[in-house]
Amino acid sequence: MKHLTGIQHLDSDQLNMLLDTAERIKECEEDYAGILQGQCVANLFFEPSTRSRFSFEVAEKRLGAYVLNFQEATSSRQKGESIYDTLKTLEAIGVKAAVIRHSQNGLLDDMHPRIGLALINAGTGNEEHPTQCLLDLLTIKQEFGCFRGLKVAIVGDVHHSRVARSNYYGLTKLGAEVYFAGPPCLNQAGASWVPRGCWYPFDELVEEMDVIMMLRIQHERHEQALTLSKADYHQHYGLTEERARRMKKGAIIMHPAPVNRDVELASTLVEAPQSRIFKQMENGVYVRMAVLYHLLGPAAKRQVQPVNKGAFPLGAFPGT
Amino acid sequence: MKHLTGIQHLDSDQLNMLLDTAERIKECEEDYAGILQGQCVANLFFEPSTRSRFSFEVAEKRLGAYVLNFQEATSSRQKGESIYDTLKTLEAIGVKAAVIRHSQNGLLDDMHPRIGLALINAGTGNEEHPTQCLLDLLTIKQEFGCFRGLKVAIVGDVHHSRVARSNYYGLTKLGAEVYFAGPPCLNQAGASWVPRGCWYPFDELVEEMDVIMMLRIQHERHEQALTLSKADYHQHYGLTEERARRMKKGAIIMHPAPVNRDVELASTLVEAPQSRIFKQMENGVYVRMAVLYHLLGPAAKRQVQPVNKGAFPLGAFPGT
Amino acid sequence: MKHLTGIQHLDSDQLNMLLDTAERIKECEEDYAGILQGQCVANLFFEPSTRSRFSFEVAEKRLGAYVLNFQEATSSRQKGESIYDTLKTLEAIGVKAAVIRHSQNGLLDDMHPRIGLALINAGTGNEEHPTQCLLDLLTIKQEFGCFRGLKVAIVGDVHHSRVARSNYYGLTKLGAEVYFAGPPCLNQAGASWVPRGCWYPFDELVEEMDVIMMLRIQHERHEQALTLSKADYHQHYGLTEERARRMKKGAIIMHPAPVNRDVELASTLVEAPQSRIFKQMENGVYVRMAVLYHLLGPAAKRQVQPVNKGAFPLGAFPGT
Structure with missing residues (x-):
C-alpha cells in the first residue's frame, strides 16, 4: 500500500x-x-x-x-x-x-x-473518508465479532456524506447488509452509488438493525439551505428517544460527529449506554x-x- | 487536584x-x-x-x-x-x-x-487567571521570601482584569495586604469582589508599597470605548517615571504584559532595574x-x- | 555568529x-x-x-x-x-x-x-533572504564544485526580490559572475544595489550562463498591478521551452518557488532534467x-x- x-x-x-x-x-x-x-x-x-x-x-x-x-x-x-x-x-x-x-x-x-x-x-x-470507515468497522467488530449478516442502517444526509459512502463500501465488502434512510429532499438527486431498493422509511428499519449509524447534516455541502426545520428533521429522520427505545436489544448507535444535538440524534442519546460515539x-x-x-x-x-x-x-x- | x-x-x-x-x-x-x-x-x-x-x-x-x-x-x-x-x-x-x-x-x-x-x-x-497569579506569587516570593505583611498595590483596570482577581485571592490567602487604585470610570460599576475601603488614590500608595502591580487596560472587554486619552490615563493612573522615583527602596514593579507602553507604565520602566516583568x-x-x-x-x-x-x-x- | x-x-x-x-x-x-x-x-x-x-x-x-x-x-x-x-x-x-x-x-x-x-x-x-541564498549556493556548489568564474543570470522581478539581493551578495563574495535580466517596468526605479552595466536582454544571456535563476513575480510587493499579461511576461522575460533548448550543455535552471507556471518558467521545465528546483x-x-x-x-x-x-x-x- x-x-x-x-x-x-x-x-x-x-x-x-x-x-x-x-x-x-x-x-x-x-x-x-x-x-x-x-x-x-x-x-x-x-x-x-x-x-x-x-x-x-x-x-x-x-x-x-x-x-x-x-x-x-x-x-x-x-x-x-x-x-x-x-x-x-x-x-x-x-x-x-x-x-x-x-x-x-x-x-x-x-x-x-x-x-x-x-x-x-x-x-x-x-x-x-476511509479512516472514518475503518474506525467505524473496528467499533462494529469489537461489538459483534464479525460482519457477515449484520444489519446496518445509514441514516440522514446520505448524498452529501463521504462517511456514508466509505462505510457502504467497507461494510458490504466485509459481508454486512446496509440499509439507507433519510430525507428525500437531501437524497433524491444524488447518492447514485446507493443501489435501488436500499432506501427504507427509517421507522421500518429501527427495530431490525444491529447498528444505527446516524449522519451529520452536511450544511457546508448543500447547494441550497435545508427547508426542514430542526424539529421536523428530528421528528421524521432523527434518532429520537422514542425510536431508540424501539431498537433491538444489543443494537448500537453510531455517529461520526460532530453531532447536531436534538437534530440527528436526541442529545440524551449521545452519552447513552447504546451509543458508541466516543468509542x-x-x-x-x-x-x-x-x-x-x-x-x-x-x-x-x-x-x-x-x-x-x-x-x-x-x-x-x-x-x- | x-x-x-x-x-x-x-x-x-x-x-x-x-x-x-x-x-x-x-x-x-x-x-x-x-x-x-x-x-x-x-x-x-x-x-x-x-x-x-x-x-x-x-x-x-x-x-x-x-x-x-x-x-x-x-x-x-x-x-x-x-x-x-x-x-x-x-x-x-x-x-x-x-x-x-x-x-x-x-x-x-x-x-x-x-x-x-x-x-x-x-x-x-x-x-x-490562576497560573498568572501563581507566577506573580513566585516572583514576589523570590524577592521577599514570604508574603505576610507585604503591601501590594494592584493598579488600573481592576474590574475587567482576571489577573487582579486571581492575585487578590492568592495574595490575601498567603497573608499579604492588597490595595487597589485605578480610574473610577472603569471600576465604578464592577469589581464587586474588592472589599470596601480597599480603594486608594494611586499617589497615596506609591511610597508605601512593596509591590506595584500594574494592569493592562482590557480594551477587548470594555462595553464602551475608554474616554480617557492615553496621556491622561498615564498621568493619573499610570506608573510614570516620577512615581517610580518615589517608590520605596527595594520595591518592585510588576505587570502581566503585554504592556501598553507609556500608558499603564512609562516605557523606560519596562526594562528598569525595579521591573520584574520579564522575570x-x-x-x-x-x-x-x-x-x-x-x-x-x-x-x-x-x-x-x-x-x-x-x-x-x-x-x-x-x-x- | x-x-x-x-x-x-x-x-x-x-x-x-x-x-x-x-x-x-x-x-x-x-x-x-x-x-x-x-x-x-x-x-x-x-x-x-x-x-x-x-x-x-x-x-x-x-x-x-x-x-x-x-x-x-x-x-x-x-x-x-x-x-x-x-x-x-x-x-x-x-x-x-x-x-x-x-x-x-x-x-x-x-x-x-x-x-x-x-x-x-x-x-x-x-x-x-539569507537561507534561500545559502541553499542556492549549496545547490550550485553540488553541481559545479566551485563558484569562481561561474556565470549566473538572475532573471525577473529583481527589484522586489530579497532572493535576488541575497544571492547577488553571496555569489559575488564567492567569485561568481552575476548578470541580471527582467522587465524594465518592474526594475527601472529600484534594485539600486545592482551595479550599472549588469543588466542584459535575457536572450543575450541564455546561451552563456551556467545557472539561470528565475525569480517569482512578487505581486504582493508591487505598488501597482503589473500591466504585462502573463503570456507577454512569459514570452519576453520567462524561461520558455525554446530558451531552455538554447541553454549551454550542463547549465541548470533554478527558481526559489512557488513558481508561477507558464509565466516565469514553462510548466514543463519545473520537473525537467535541467531543473534543480526540488533539489x-x-x-x-x-x-x-x-x-x-x-x-x-x-x-x-x-x-x-x-x-x-x-x-x-x-x-x-x-x-x-
Missing part, C-alpha cells in the same frame, strides 16, 4: 489486515511506540476538523513521527501555489506522508501517481496508527521485495 | 505546595524532564495570547508531554460543535489535560464535573510545569490511594 | 563554513540528530510561506530542538504588542532562536543588539540545519572563549 485514497480500492483482505493491526496496536501499544521515529508526517486540512485532525496527530506522535501542521491561510497557497506543488515541496523537504482533507472529489486520484510521499485521505468532498473516536486513533504503520512502518519498507500477499497484501494491489 | 479552575478554590497549603514545586523545578529541572513522556496535553486558546500560550507549550514540552494546539477557526467549532463536545472528543482520543483560555466566565465550573481530562484555566472572562514571564514556565506535574505527574497517579494530605494535599480538596 | 540577519554581513569564509557544515550534515545526518535536544526554537512568519516555514521546522526537529509556531492572528499582537516585546517575551520563556519572516526592511537590524536570543532572517521585505528545496533543510548548528550547537557555546577565527569564524565578525 503506497497511498490510502479510498475504501473503494481496498479488498476485504486489506480491510481485515488494517483492522487486525489496529486491534494489535490497541492491545500492546508499547510495541509500536517510536516505530516511525525520525519520519515526518504533514497534516493538510483544507476544511475544518477536530476529531480527524487531532486523532491523526495523536496517532502520528504516538508512533514517534514528527509532525508538520500545514495551514492554507499562512502558506504559499496565498501566492497561488497549487496543492500538487505544495505536496511536491513537502516531499522535497523530507515529508514521508501527507494527510489531506479537501472539499474536492477526486483530488488524490488525480495526483497520487506523480507524488512520492504517501497520501492519506482524511475526507475528500462527498466521496470518501468510535477512541478507535480513530488506533486505525490511523494502523494505516501509518502499513504505509511507513517496517513492513512498508520491505515492499521493494517481491510482493508477498500474505504478509503485505496491500502492496499487491495496483489500484491502491 | 483534578483540575485547576481558579485560585479561589485553593487554600494556602495548596498554593505553597505549587510554589515549592515550581522552585524545585527551577533548581533541578533535569529531574523533571520527560516526566510526562507519552502524555498528551491540548492547548485551546479562544482569545489571543503570546505569553500564556507559549509558556504553557514550553512547560508541556520540557516535561516531555506531546502537545496539540487547537485553533477554533480550523476546528469543528465551525460546524457548530460545543466546547463541551470538543473536550469530550479530546478526552476520547487520549488527551490528558486541556489548557483553556476563553472569554466566558464560569465556563470551566459548569463543565469540570463531566469531563475526565484535567482542565487548566489559562484565563476565563474577567474571572480568574514574571520566566517564572510562568516553572509554575505551569508545577501545575502539570501535580495534575498529571507521578503524584497525580497515586491519588486513587487513600488521600494523604501531607504528600499530595491537592487531592484532598473536593472544591478543586 | 549570534544572529543571521543577512548575507551582506558575512564574508566568504563564513559562507564556506556554512556550506561545508550543510554538506557534512547531508552526508552523516545521524551525527547531528538530537544536537539541539532541549533547546527551543520559535518560528514567526508574518508573511505566508510553505517552503521556508516547513523546511525550518523540519531542520529544527531533525536536530532535536522543540518548536513553537507563532501566529500573529492568535497572538498578543492583537492587543498591540510590538515585535520587539514579542521577542523579549520568547526570550524570557526560554526560547533560544527566533526564525522571522516579515515584510519590513531593516526589522532585525534595528532589534538585534537588544535581543538575547538568536535571530534568523527567513525573509525581510525586499532586502534579504533546492531539499538543500534548504540542510543549510537551515547548518545555520541552527552554528547559532545554537556545541560550537556556539564555545564562543565565550577567545575568538578563534579558524574554528568558529562567525563569532569574530561584529557585523553579524
Whole structure:
C-alpha cells in the first residue's frame, strides 16, 4: 500500500489486515511506540476538523513521527501555489506522508501517481473518508465479532456524506447488509452509488438493525439551505428517544460527529449506554496508527521485495 | 487536584505546595524532564495570547508531554460543535489535560464535573487567571521570601482584569495586604469582589508599597470605548517615571504584559532595574510545569490511594 | 555568529563554513540528530510561506530542538504588542532562536543588539533572504564544485526580490559572475544595489550562463498591478521551452518557488532534467540545519572563549 485514497480500492483482505493491526496496536501499544521515529508526517486540512485532525496527530506522535501542521491561510497557497506543488515541496523537504482533507472529489486520484510521499485521505468532498470507515468497522467488530449478516442502517444526509459512502463500501465488502434512510429532499438527486431498493422509511428499519449509524447534516455541502426545520428533521429522520427505545436489544448507535444535538440524534442519546460515539473516536486513533504503520512502518519498507500477499497484501494491489 | 479552575478554590497549603514545586523545578529541572513522556496535553486558546500560550507549550514540552494546539477557526467549532463536545472528543482520543483560555466566565465550573481530562484555566472572562497569579506569587516570593505583611498595590483596570482577581485571592490567602487604585470610570460599576475601603488614590500608595502591580487596560472587554486619552490615563493612573522615583527602596514593579507602553507604565520602566516583568514571564514556565506535574505527574497517579494530605494535599480538596 | 540577519554581513569564509557544515550534515545526518535536544526554537512568519516555514521546522526537529509556531492572528499582537516585546517575551520563556519572516526592511537590524536570543532572517521585505541564498549556493556548489568564474543570470522581478539581493551578495563574495535580466517596468526605479552595466536582454544571456535563476513575480510587493499579461511576461522575460533548448550543455535552471507556471518558467521545465528546483528545496533543510548548528550547537557555546577565527569564524565578525 503506497497511498490510502479510498475504501473503494481496498479488498476485504486489506480491510481485515488494517483492522487486525489496529486491534494489535490497541492491545500492546508499547510495541509500536517510536516505530516511525525520525519520519515526518504533514497534516493538510483544507476544511475544518477536530476529531480527524487531532486523532491523526495523536496517532502520528504516538508512533514517534514528527509532525508538520500545514495551514492554507499562512502558506504559499496565498501566492497561488497549487496543492500538487505544495505536496511536491513537502516531499522535497523530507515529508514521508501527507494527510489531506479537501472539499474536492477526486483530488488524490488525480495526483497520487506523480507524488512520492504517501497520501492519506482524511475526507475528500462527498466521496470518501476511509479512516472514518475503518474506525467505524473496528467499533462494529469489537461489538459483534464479525460482519457477515449484520444489519446496518445509514441514516440522514446520505448524498452529501463521504462517511456514508466509505462505510457502504467497507461494510458490504466485509459481508454486512446496509440499509439507507433519510430525507428525500437531501437524497433524491444524488447518492447514485446507493443501489435501488436500499432506501427504507427509517421507522421500518429501527427495530431490525444491529447498528444505527446516524449522519451529520452536511450544511457546508448543500447547494441550497435545508427547508426542514430542526424539529421536523428530528421528528421524521432523527434518532429520537422514542425510536431508540424501539431498537433491538444489543443494537448500537453510531455517529461520526460532530453531532447536531436534538437534530440527528436526541442529545440524551449521545452519552447513552447504546451509543458508541466516543468509542468510535477512541478507535480513530488506533486505525490511523494502523494505516501509518502499513504505509511507513517496517513492513512498508520491505515492499521493494517481491510482493508477498500474505504478509503485505496491500502492496499487491495496483489500484491502491 | 483534578483540575485547576481558579485560585479561589485553593487554600494556602495548596498554593505553597505549587510554589515549592515550581522552585524545585527551577533548581533541578533535569529531574523533571520527560516526566510526562507519552502524555498528551491540548492547548485551546479562544482569545489571543503570546505569553500564556507559549509558556504553557514550553512547560508541556520540557516535561516531555506531546502537545496539540487547537485553533477554533480550523476546528469543528465551525460546524457548530460545543466546547463541551470538543473536550469530550479530546478526552476520547487520549488527551490528558486541556489548557483553556476563553472569554466566558464560569465556563470551566459548569463543565469540570463531566469531563475526565484535567482542565487548566489559562484565563476565563474577567474571572480568574490562576497560573498568572501563581507566577506573580513566585516572583514576589523570590524577592521577599514570604508574603505576610507585604503591601501590594494592584493598579488600573481592576474590574475587567482576571489577573487582579486571581492575585487578590492568592495574595490575601498567603497573608499579604492588597490595595487597589485605578480610574473610577472603569471600576465604578464592577469589581464587586474588592472589599470596601480597599480603594486608594494611586499617589497615596506609591511610597508605601512593596509591590506595584500594574494592569493592562482590557480594551477587548470594555462595553464602551475608554474616554480617557492615553496621556491622561498615564498621568493619573499610570506608573510614570516620577512615581517610580518615589517608590520605596527595594520595591518592585510588576505587570502581566503585554504592556501598553507609556500608558499603564512609562516605557523606560519596562526594562528598569525595579521591573520584574520579564522575570514574571520566566517564572510562568516553572509554575505551569508545577501545575502539570501535580495534575498529571507521578503524584497525580497515586491519588486513587487513600488521600494523604501531607504528600499530595491537592487531592484532598473536593472544591478543586 | 549570534544572529543571521543577512548575507551582506558575512564574508566568504563564513559562507564556506556554512556550506561545508550543510554538506557534512547531508552526508552523516545521524551525527547531528538530537544536537539541539532541549533547546527551543520559535518560528514567526508574518508573511505566508510553505517552503521556508516547513523546511525550518523540519531542520529544527531533525536536530532535536522543540518548536513553537507563532501566529500573529492568535497572538498578543492583537492587543498591540510590538515585535520587539514579542521577542523579549520568547526570550524570557526560554526560547533560544527566533526564525522571522516579515515584510519590513531593516526589522532585525534595528532589534538585534537588544535581543538575547538568536535571530534568523527567513525573509525581510525586499532586502534579504539569507537561507534561500545559502541553499542556492549549496545547490550550485553540488553541481559545479566551485563558484569562481561561474556565470549566473538572475532573471525577473529583481527589484522586489530579497532572493535576488541575497544571492547577488553571496555569489559575488564567492567569485561568481552575476548578470541580471527582467522587465524594465518592474526594475527601472529600484534594485539600486545592482551595479550599472549588469543588466542584459535575457536572450543575450541564455546561451552563456551556467545557472539561470528565475525569480517569482512578487505581486504582493508591487505598488501597482503589473500591466504585462502573463503570456507577454512569459514570452519576453520567462524561461520558455525554446530558451531552455538554447541553454549551454550542463547549465541548470533554478527558481526559489512557488513558481508561477507558464509565466516565469514553462510548466514543463519545473520537473525537467535541467531543473534543480526540488533539489533546492531539499538543500534548504540542510543549510537551515547548518545555520541552527552554528547559532545554537556545541560550537556556539564555545564562543565565550577567545575568538578563534579558524574554528568558529562567525563569532569574530561584529557585523553579524
